[in-house]
Amino acid sequence: MLLKKLSTGDEAFREGDVIKIEFSGRRNVLSTCAWNGGYREDLDSVFNYDSSHGKTVMSSMKAPTLKEHMRLTASELGFDAQKTTGMCTAAQMKNVSIREISHEGVTVTAIVTGGIDVNGGRAGDPAAWYEKDGGFETILRNQKMPGQTDGTINIMLVIDAKVSQSVLASALMTVTEAKTAAIQELLLPSRYSNGIATGSGTDKAILIGNPSSDVKLTDAGKHSMLGEMIGKTVMSAVREALDKQTDANPKSQHSVFSRMERFGMTRAGVLELLEKNGDSGCPSRECLEEKVEEAAGESGMVVGASLYAHLLDQLDWGLLDCSEVTKACRLLIEGTLSKAGFDCIDLDRSPEAHDDKTDIIRELARRFEKAFAASL
Secondary structure: OEEEOOOOOOEEEOOOEEEEOOOOOOOEEEEEOOOOEEEEOOEEEEEEOOOOOOOOOOOOOOOOOHHHHHHHHHHHOOOOHHEEEEEOOOHHHHHOOOEEEEEEEEEEEEEEEEOOOOOOEEOOOOOOOEEOOOOEOOOOOOOOOOOOOOOEEEEEEEEEEEHHHHHHHHHHHHHHHHHHHHHOOOOOOOOOOEEEEOEOOOEEEEEEOOOOOOOOEOOOOOOOHHHHHHHHHHHHHHHHHHHHOOOOOOOOOOOHHHHHHHHHOOOOHHHHHHHOOOOOOOHHHHHHHHHHHHHHHOHHHHHHHHHHHHHHHOOOOOOHHHHHHHHHHHHHHHHHHHHHHHOOOOOOEEEEEOOOOOHHHHHHHHHHHHHHHHOO
16 A cells, blocks of 8 residues: 655555555665664665564564564565665554655655553663673563564654765754654653653664755754754654554543653552552442542642652752652642642651662652542
C-alpha cells in the first residue's frame, strides 16, 4: 500500500509488517542502524520492520549480533542487503504517523512508529549490559540485551534539500531533541528510574537528504527554519504515533497514577491499602477499582499530584533541598487530600532520616499514596 508520495519523488509503502522507502535517485543517508548504519551514499532503500508481527512483544534474534540479525532480516524481507538499511520494532506499522511541512521550496517529512510504555528510559539510567572482549555481559539489575525491541521509537526523516554530512548530523541532534520533547510533554515515565523518559533504549533514526535538490541548506539547528521544520514534524509525529500505539495522550495521562507511578505509587498499592482498612464502602473489588479510577482522574487530585511530582523531581535534580520539599509536600497533601488524608500519615520519622535521596523520594511518594487512599 502506498503511504506517501514524497516530494523527492520517492515512495513510502506499507506492506504488512514493513514500511519502506524506495529511492528514485541518489540519496545521502545518516542512520543509527546496526546494518549499513552511519553515513552512506550507496543505498537504494530504507525500512522499518515490526519483527513481532503485530504481537507487540519482543522477538527472538536471528543471529548472535544485531548487525548480522538486521542483515538477515533485510534479505528475508526481499531487500538487497548490501544496498539497504533498516530498523526493527515491536510497534505495529498500521500505527505509523506521517507529518510534513514545506517552506520556500524545502519539504521535511517525518515517518514515525513508537511505543515506550514497556521500555521507556531516561539518559543516565542504570545500564542493562556492557561490552567485553567482543561480547556482552549482563548486569543483573536490568535484563535487556541488544536487539530487544519491546519499546522503540523509530523515526524516518526525509529532507528534500541538498545537505552535507555535518548538516545531517546536526539534524539528528534536532530530531532527538524533538522526540524527547514530545515524550516529556506527555510525562511518560522511565521504567528504570524515577525520571521522565527521554526515549527508549532501542530507538533508531534514519535521515535522508536529496543531493539532486537545487536548494542547499547548511544548518539544521533550532535557530534555522530547517531545524524548526524538523522539530515540528518529529514532535507531532512522535505524539501521534505514541497515541495510536499505546493510547498515550493528554486524556489518558490525566490521572494521579500517570504523575506518581514513576515514584512507586501504584493502583495495586492503593487497592491494598483500601482493602486492608476495610472501610471503602464498596461491595466488590470491581466497585473498589472503579472508585479509585474515578478519584484518580478528578481535576483537583491530578493538579495536586502534578505539583507533588514536580517537587519530587526538583529534589531529585538538586534544585530544592529535602526540608523545602518535605514542607511543601505536607502542605499539598493537606490541601489536596483533606485533613483526614493528612492525619493518616505517620510523621514520627522525618523523610530526612533516610540516607539516600532515592529513599527520601520513595518515602514521600508512599505518604502521598497513603493519604490518597485515606481520602477515598
